[in-house]
Amino acid sequence: MNVNYLNVEIFKGEMFMAIDAVDSVIEQWGRERPDVDVWPTGVISRVQRLSRLLDKELKAFFAQHDLEVWEFDVLSTLRRCGPPYERTAGAITSATMVTSGAITNRVDRMEAKGLVERIRDTADRRTVRIRLTERGHQLMDELIALHAANGERILSPLSREECDRVAEALRVLLVFLGDKRLE
Amino acid sequence: MNVNYLNVEIFKGEMFMAIDAVDSVIEQWGRERPDVDVWPTGVISRVQRLSRLLDKELKAFFAQHDLEVWEFDVLSTLRRCGPPYERTAGAITSATMVTSGAITNRVDRMEAKGLVERIRDTADRRTVRIRLTERGHQLMDELIALHAANGERILSPLSREECDRVAEALRVLLVFLGDKRLE
DNA sequence: TGCTGTTATTTCAACGTTGAGATTATCAAT
DNA sequence: ATTGATAATCTCAACGTTGAAATAACAGCA
Numbered sequence: 335m336n337v338n339y340l341n342v343e344i345f346k347g348e349m350f351m352a353i354d355a356v357d358s359v360i361e362q363w364g365r366e367r368p369d370v371d372v373w374p375t376g377v378i379s380r381v382q383r384l385s386r387l388l389d390k391e392l393k394a395f396f397a398q399h400d401l402e403v404w405e406f407d408v409l410s411t412l413r414r415c416g417p418p419y420e421r422t423a424g425a426i427t428s429a430t431m432v433t434s435g436a437i438t439n440r441v442d443r444m445e446a447k448g449l450v451e452r453i454r455d456t457a458d459r460r461t462v463r464i465r466l467t468e469r470g471h472q473l474m475d476e477l478i479a480l481h482a483a484n485g486e487r488i489l490s491p492l493s494r495e496e497c498d499r500v501a502e503a504l505r506v507l508l509v510f511l512g513d514k515r516l517e
Numbered sequence: 518m519n520v521n522y523l524n525v526e527i528f529k530g531e532m533f534m535a536i537d538a539v540d541s542v543i544e545q546w547g548r549e550r551p552d553v554d555v556w557p558t559g560v561i562s563r564v565q566r567l568s569r570l571l572d573k574e575l576k577a578f579f580a581q582h583d584l585e586v587w588e589f590d591v592l593s594t595l596r597r598c599g600p601p602y603e604r605t606a607g608a609i610t611s612a613t614m615v616t617s618g619a620i621t622n623r624v625d626r627m628e629a630k631g632l633v634e635r636i637r638d639t640a641d642r643r644t645v646r647i648r649l650t651e652r653g654h655q656l657m658d659e660l661i662a663l664h665a666a667n668g669e670r671i672l673s674p675l676s677r678e679e680c681d682r683v684a685e686a687l688r689v690l691l692v693f694l695g696d697k698r699l700e
Numbered sequence: 701t702g703c704t705g706t707t708a709t710t711t712c713a714a715c716g717t718t719g720a721g722a723t724t725a726t727c728a729a730t
Numbered sequence: 731a732t733t734g735a736t737a738a739t740c741t742c743a744a745c746g747t748t749g750a751a752a753t754a755a756c757a758g759c760a
Contacts, residue, residue, distance in 0.1 A: 352698035354691045355612065356684075359699070362597040363661070370661050373677075374668025376684035378571055384687055385568030386614050387694040388561055404746090414545040423709060429538065431569050436747055438710055460708040460755045478546070478553050485557025491693045494556075496686050501539075501559035503675055503683045504567055508537045510674045511570040515535035516542070587716090606739060619717055621740055643725045643738045 356380050381504075388488070395484050399477060404430075406477070408440055409449060412466040413474040420453065420465035429516055449473070539563050564687075571671070578667050582660060587613075589660070591623055592632060595649040596657040603636065603648035612699055632656065 352358040356379045363372045392403050411429045412419050421429075427437050441464055444450045449470035455461040466474070489497050535541040539562045546555045575586050594612045595602050604612075610620050624647055627633045632653035638644040649657070672680055 354688050354696045355699050356688070356691070357698060359593075359597065359612075362599070362699075366597050366599055367658075367661055370665050372661070372665050372668070373680070374665060374672050377672055377680050377687070378668050380684060380687035380691060381564055382568050382571060383614060383696060384691055384694070385565050387691065387696065388564060391694065410542075414542065414549050416545070416549055424707090427709095431566060432746095433748055434709065435711075435749075439746070458708085458756070462709065475550075478550055478555070482553050482555050482557060485555070485561055488694070489557050489560055489690070491689050492686055497556070497560050500683055500686045501563060503679050504560070504563035505537050505539070506674050507672070508539070508563060508567055508570065511567070511574065511671070513537045513566060513570065515540060516538050607737090610739095615716095616718055617739065618719075618741075622716070641726070641738085645739065 354380075355383065391484075391488055395481070399473075399480075401473075401477075404432075404440055405444060405449065406481070408437075408444060408464075409466065409470050409474050410478075412450065412464065413471060413478070418465065419471060420463045422455075422461050422463055424461075425517070426464060444470075537563075538566065574667075574671055578664070582656075582663075584656075584660075587615075587623055588627060588632065589664070591620075591627060591647075592649065592653050592657050593661075595633065595647065596654060596661070601648065602654060603646045605638075605644045605646055607644070608699070609647060627653075 352361050356376060359379060360372055360375055363370065363375075389403065392406075396403055396406055407430045408426060411426050412421055415421055423434065423437050423441065426441075427434050430437070441450060441452065445452060448467055450464050451467055453463040453465050455463055492500070535544050539559060542562065543555055543558055546553065546558075572586065575589075579586055579589055590613045591609060594609050595604055598604055606617065606620050606624065609624075610617050613620070624633060624635065628635060631650055633647050634650055636646040636648050638646055675683070
């Protein structure tokens with residue numbers, strides 16, 4: 335019996351106790367197909383499951399402030415880029431990883447809510463600049479610290495050093511799969 | 518100038534070069550709101566962005582075999598649980614993290630495709646057992662090794678030790694957010 | 701000026717999921 | 731037996747995204 339350094343997984347010879355759903359998956363495959371080692375699932379499925387649980391956490395958090403997660407994503411993109419707090423629809427599209435059609439839809443509704451406004455570029459009339467309104471700006475300035483604190487709560491079971499190591503490893507994978515710096 | 522052990526991030530005094538989109542986000546917030554440290558984003562946003570990119574990778578992979586990712590998820594759940602290769606709709610629901618309505622829909626279509634079949638439980642007639650057909654079984658037995666190899670490709674920029682460390686850290690977060698072993 | 705190719709955004713039908721309610725069945729207690 | 735509570739699945743309308751096509755504008759060049 336061997337307890338690892340995080341004290342969350344207990345091996346007993348070849349058998350081990352499942353702690354989360356992904357452990358169960360790996361354990362089951364090990365029994366059914368011992369000829370195939372599905373270890374990559376330990377990372378890949380966890381990233382996917384965690385992403386879903388994070389969605390729920392963030393949804394619950396922003397609901398306290400009458401905001402949808404996707405609204406925060408757009409507002410955040412506009413606020414953090416600095417004065418004059420505007421970005422083209424295309425820039426928001428790549429920053430948020432959704433299709434252009436979805437951004438049109440989102441901006442429509444946020445414009446109606448008074449959080450952003452569309453401004454047609456005078457130089458290139460194809461492009462549309464989405465600008466943060468005063469109301470959207472104030473909302474973000476209130477929320478960003480709370481959002482960061484909520485993030486710290488979510489990551490609280492890990493040390494800062496562990497978080498940094500995870501972040502670096504995930505960045506390597508992101509770059510490998512094509513993620514690039516913004517702009 | 519300080520190159521870290523993964524050689525992917527270069528610091529220059531307080532300034533640092535963004536490598537992926539999340540670096541850009543953190544960098545921008547650091548300029549606009551130096552009073553707020555958004556470091557949790559380095560993990561949280563990366564998990565979410567990586568999950569999306571993984572979805573695309575898996576979608577492309579399974580498309581080569583005329584299969585949707587969600588079809589693989591259901592088939593995998595049934596195959597790895599061992600004989601008689603069946604699970605209740607509820608068990609599949611929690612294993613795949615989607616709602617029961619979605620599972621009804623998925624099983625409908627997979628039944629039409631001949632990959633699974635519904636069997637009403639004789640003991641408890643509320644429950645429906647979803648059973649793998651011979652065709653579904655063969656399909657999974659072909660695919661699982663290829664799927665594992667594809668996972669190794671996706672994780673190839675990291676060492677096995679790094680993957681294991683990441684998997685352990687993600688498991689801690691999953692358990693913290695309520696994920697449990699299956700069954 | 702007209703042509704061709706490219707870029708930026710919007711439109712929209714198809715699609716799948718969600719979430720709440722309906723349905724059917726079981727179980728415990730009376 | 732009957733009642734009430736709980737459980738498992740299905741139904742379905744509402745919703746948001748996707749992906750492709752449409753629209754509009756620019757850029758280079760003859």
